[in-house]
Amino acid sequence: MVLSKIASESDVSVHSTFASRYVRASLPRFKMPENSIPKEAAYQIINDELMLDGNPRLNLASFVTTWMEPECDKLIMASINKNYVDMDEYPVTTELQNRCVNMIASLFHAPLGDGEAAVGVGTVGSSEAIMLAGLAFKRNWQNKMKALGKPTDKPNIVTGANVQVCWEKFARYFEVELKEVKLMEGYYVMDPVKAVEMVDENTICVAAILGSTLNGEFEDVKLLNDLLVEKNKQTGWDTPIHVDAASGGFIAPFLYPELEWDFRLPLVKSINVSGHKYGLVYAGIGWCIWRSKEDLPDELIFHINYLGADQPTFTLNFSKGSSQVIAQYYQLIRLGFEGYKNVMENCRENAMVLKEGLEKTGRFNIVSKDKGVPLVAFSLKDSSIHTEFEVSDILRRFGWIVPAYTMPPDAQHITVLRVVIREDFSRTLAERLINDIKKVLHELDTLPSRVTAKLTGSEEMTSENNGKTVKKTTIEVQREITAAWKKILLDKKTNGVC
16 A cells, blocks of 8 residues: 555646546546546546556566466456455355465475365465464464563564565564664675574574565575574574565476475475466465464464354455456466476576676676576666666666666665566567667766766765865765765655655
8 A cells, every 4th residue: 555645736637538528527636526427438537547657568677477368367357356255155266275375385395294285375465475474473482482481572583684675564563673684795685694693582583585676586595494403403492484485486496496495494484475476467466385284373363154154264354356366276277387487487588688688788787696586687887977777767768667776784885777577578578678778878878977967076075084085985975876866766756655
């Protein structure tokens, strides 16, 4: 959800040329109109405004799926009016979710016996899945500490500073301290050694990221597991691991099957994955899988019967659509292991085409790794005159949405551009993007700097130190340039969102 804000105090009505055939008066923009309008007019008004949205296929900022097969689109539309939570009314939909949970658990090597059902739940995305996993860890830790007669008021989670914002939300909403391992230049994921050093008896879990949002890199979950096993032996604790596989959970099993990151490691107790990312489903579906029933406390599961039969539920929300669950099942049986592997290999190959094209320009450093989520994160070798934010800004003129952002502490002086390679990003589009980036670079070479011109030769390039004028370091200048450019972009925004 976003916090809304009126864009313009003067522009308080909606106008539509075509809708004027049906509606002669303007509609209020921020209040419900007094009278009804024809369905054709309502459609045209909304359709006209939506034309100004970006093209989802060219939104290279997002990991979220933007294309599915027409047959799946039909299934989605046919089930769009089904409320998933009404399990007694829609038992087949519930059965499809259970099948998905078991398929994904098997993919993640959950230690299930013959005929044993997997423990997991469908969610609206990885954010909800992480909240549920975190609550399970917190409750298990509380129960353990109470049994030992110890206080339960200071739980913490150890993560890297590269975690997605949903981890910060969990920590703030559910009163858990977030202990972050700082990043450093050239190393943009959590260091397992430093993470284990930060673990104490109040640590409810260590969260590892399989596919960092920043550069797609997989964290070393096996090394983390091995180090934590040793610490647990020395201390008598049993600190577990959660793997945030939102992006990488549907990649690693197909591209790197030998990589040990999942339930093959004994301390991994739960895993979340986004079905709407590389699970290849439209936005609105995630999954949380637990190693066993013992890892999900019974007291967190609610039982209801006012929709018919007794129904167990463990979610943050209640009502939600069934379409995405059905779409996930479609993809799992439609593609199978072979199909997912082919899609992921194709994405990886297209990422390599883009990476090689960027390297040939001689203007960029590649920040992403070859082994990880199929994306390309890169930064300018020389950002003293023009910045990554300018590259991102000008690329929008060509229709491309390529984000520029600064790294978290202690690498916040590094600015990066990122292109996410999804199933619908073809090699032709990759080659076109490379050509457009070359055009952007050529245009920037002919322009004066919009930021450094204000700084060069001014007092901002120097600082006072004991009465002496000292020239600022390259990192200090880079931080000022980044901050100034971010201010330019923020000043251009008209809608306040968060």
